[in-house]
Amino acid sequence: MRWNRFAAMARKEVIQIRRDARSLLIVVAMPILMMLLFGHGVSLDIKHIPTYVLDREGSQQSQDLLKRFQASEYFEVVQAVESYAALVRAIDTGRCKLGIVVPHDFSRQLQAGRTTQVQALVDATDDNTANLIFSYTEAVVRSFSREVELDWLERRGQSQAPIPLTVDARIWFNENLESKAFIVPSVVAIVMAVIGAFLTALTIAREWERGTMEQLISTPVTPLEVMLGKLVPYFAIGLFDTALCTAIGVWWFKIPFRGHVSTLFAASVLFLVVVLGLGYLISVVAKTQLAASQAALVVTFLPAFLLSGFLFATEQMPAPIRAITHIVPARYFVTILKGVFLKGSTVATLGWEMFALAVFALVIGSLATRAFRKQLS
Amino acid sequence: MNQNASSVVVESLVKRFGDFTAVDHVSFETRRGEIFGFLGPNGAGKSTTIRMLCGLLQPTSGRAQVAGFDVARQPDAVRQRIGYMSQKFSLYNDLRVGENLRFFAGLYNVDSEVLSERIHWALEMAGLAGREAALTGTLASGWKQRLALGCAVLHRPPILFLDEPTSGVDPISRRQFWDLIHRMAAEGVTVFVTTHYMDEAEYCNRLALIHRGQLVALGTPTELKQRQMKGELLLVEAEPLARAIEVLSSAPGVLDAAVFGNALHLVVPQAAPAIPALRRYLEERGLRVARLEAIEPTLEDVFVSLTSGRAEPGPEGN
Incomplete structure (x- = not known):
């Protein structure tokens, strides 16, 4: 390992990145874009469900119930319709997800102390959303029903029966139950997977494709010098982008950062070694830029996106898929990121994840140092 | 070892790709400061031979020593002592002229004391003085070729391998390029050059004629014309x-x-x-x-005469 040769490789790589508009775009614009896209665009919360109502009675009490829906942040009463057919049409055309029908004898039945029913039509195209809509609707109706019941007892001179059981819920780590607090920290992992995968995967393949490799390997430069010279600039870029994403998360999205920067730094270094090593391995094998970028997508980006717990909790995956997630390095990094941001976890409490990342880094790093041979095939 | 420092010794070198024998038991030796030409049609095995000598391809069998080192076993010792110009232009088009030179100077570990002097020399030699800041991709092919030569000799290698150095270059640039090669040979550099131009072959001190992977004749251009007919x-x-x-x-x-x-x-x-x-x-x-x-007779006549007796047609056959 000669410093001169390593420095020449690294300097050349930096010049080429600086002169390549596409690389610069990926380095600077992509992290910002991804943060904004996932931070603002992807929301797993369901709020302001478009709702149509059909009030067949039009009494004080029926309007009372419907106002409860309007008052809740989960529903948005878009329109009151006059016929059942209009309601069905609204659901068919997707203008609303929920239709509430109040029967014509609603208040009379209640006054008489009898049970009455409110109909809810739910668009269950997306079953998850439909389940949520159903339980929110039930909650609104139940609380209304409880009040009617108390009112009825009171008017009969009976004392209020105490509510036997309540839940005293204290929500930890994501106090406002916002999905962006869950998503934004993990975007760092996605950004780093893309930086490591795409940019690095292209570097060696590009040399083969442009024919510069033949001249390069005719010099005394060693495979280790080639690898380090090529990866060190991308390593620096990866750390820069981690800092950039963290800054956007904390200052723009106001995501709490409760852990220590050193924990984030240590985990990022390990994860960067993993993704840069993977990108480099792909590049050495692929020999064309097209094949390399596609392989990078499949090997690093997709697993980081789908199997890391970024959007879909790994605990809820079917057992075989969950087993696969154990060999996805991003899974450990995502756990660390969420822990550092939201829980204030330390290296000690993240011991297992750190260890797993270190093992990946060691294995992939040493494979990468052996992968490149200074030979034409 | 000193007497070997600028020599190439090849003994029964063979390279096979599957069933195809690209280089078939080729043997020769070069002398210090000579321009040794490898003449043959495309596909004759010239580039494969030069790539084995530069340690870029592993020989199937046989032995080759370059600058006193075995190309198969000590390729990096060989690489530090040679300059190589591949057939296809292979400097970085997105780097400036000066950046390409400094890059290769770094890879060859050129001492910092002589670095600027060597880069200055290479720029003068290539006729690119004052154009260090030009993007390499914008240069005409003749300049690119001379810049590639400059990059290959920054570390003053005693042996220079040039694979079809003048293909795709205009006649005047070709002439200038050969002047440079002669000057380097005069300074004691052994130049190993492949070509399929018969007229260029005349500039070589000695020639090896290669046909279908085999060496069919070896000698000075005059010897070949007189004796091989x-x-x-x-x-x-x-x-x-x-x-x-x-x-x-x-x-x-x-x-x-x-x-x-x-x-x-x-x-x-x-x-x-x-x-x-x-x-x-x-x-x-x-x-x-x-x-x-x-x-x-011209060299072409010699070539046709030597190869027509064989089972396959002459140079046009490829």
Whole structure:
């Protein structure tokens, strides 16, 4: 390992990145874009469900119930319709997800102390959303029903029966139950997977494709010098982008950062070694830029996106898929990121994840140092 | 080892790709400060040989020593002592002229004390002084070629390997390039150069003719022209040409007949008696003879003569 040769490789790589508009775009614009896209665009919360109502009675009490829906942040009463057919049409055309029908004898039945029913039509195209809509609707109706019941007892001179059981819920780590607090920290992992995968995967393949490799390997430069010279600039870029994403998360999205920067730094270094090593391995094998970028997508980006717990909790995956997630390095990094941001976890409490990342880094790093041979095939 | 420092010794070198034998038991030695040409058609095995000598390809069998080191076992020791220019231009087009030079100087570990002097020298040599800031991709091919040569010799290698260095370069740039090669050889650098241009081959001190992976002749251009011909050479211009070659191929005393431009070159045992005999032979068969005379053979004649006896056709056959 000669410093001169390593420095020449690294300097050349930096010049080429600086002169390549596409690389610069990926380095600077992509992290910002991804943060904004996932931070603002992807929301797993369901709020302001478009709702149509059909009030067949039009009494004080029926309007009372419907106002409860309007008052809740989960529903948005878009329109009151006059016929059942209009309601069905609204659901068919997707203008609303929920239709509430109040029967014509609603208040009379209640006054008489009898049970009455409110109909809810739910668009269950997306079953998850439909389940949520159903339980929110039930909650609104139940609380209304409880009040009617108390009112009825009171008017009969009976004392209020105490509510036997309540839940005293204290929500930890994501106090406002916002999905962006869950998503934004993990975007760092996605950004780093893309930086490591795409940019690095292209570097060696590009040399083969442009024919510069033949001249390069005719010099005394060693495979280790080639690898380090090529990866060190991308390593620096990866750390820069981690800092950039963290800054956007904390200052723009106001995501709490409760852990220590050193924990984030240590985990990022390990994860960067993993993704840069993977990108480099792909590049050495692929020999064309097209094949390399596609392989990078499949090997690093997709697993980081789908199997890391970024959007879909790994605990809820079917057992075989969950087993696969154990060999996805991003899974450990995502756990660390969420822990550092939201829980204030330390290296000690993240011991297992750190260890797993270190093992990946060691294995992939040493494979990468052996992968490149200074030979034409 | 010192006497080996600028030599290339090749013994029975073989390279096979599957069933195909690209280089077939080639042996030769070069001397210090000579321009050693490897002449042959495309696909003859020239680039494969040069790549093995630079440690870029592993030989299938045989041995090659470059600058005293075995190319298969000590490739990096070889690489520090050679300069190599590949057939395809392979500097970085998105780097400036000066950046390419500094990059290769770094890879060859050129001492910082002599670095600026060497870069200055390379720029002068390539005729690029004052154009260090130009993007390499914007240079014309002649300049690119000389810059590539400059990058290959920054570390003053005693041996230089040039693979078809002038392909795709205009005639004036080609001439300038060969002047540079001669100057370096005069300073004691051994230059190993492949070419398929017969006229360029004349600039070499010694030539190896390679055909289908085999070395078919070795010597100075003059030696090859004098000794390797199987007889004497006649030039024939006759109408119509296609019929002339048909008739002459089977004429008595004609060892070989080949088309060169709009004329025929014939190889005969002795020129003087053959001229009147062949003129009569052609005229009896209704052909008009415009010219029929003895000429000095060129390297191309030598090449055709040496390869036509083999099972396969000559250079055009590839």
